[in-house]
Amino acid sequence: MPDFKFKPGDRVAERPRVTLNVASSARGQQLFKRYNKQRYGTVTATSVRVNARGSKRKIVSVQWDGSQQSCDHEQMRLCAIDELAEATQSVFNGHAE
Secondary structure, eight states, X not given: OOOOSOOTTOEEXXXXXXXXXXXXXXXXXXXXXXXXXOOEEEXXXXXXXXXTTSOEEEXXXXXETTOSSOEEEEGGXXXXXXXXXXXXXXXXXXXXX
């Protein structure tokens, strides 16, 4: 299996994604904003896991800023902080966010 893109100590961000807000109430709008913020964190560990089909998946443990514990994500969901602007541009293709 190829090497991991990230190593412990690297700063990462969640890869940008397009989300749709269908909330019609003010409370719904507030909740959408609250839970759809860009997260930044530090890689704490890497591992390989085998899924139910037997495929090997690269897993990265990230401690998000403001959180006390690490959580696991597939490597493809993350990008380095210095690549975030380019990733955002490619996802939104020049449209307003």
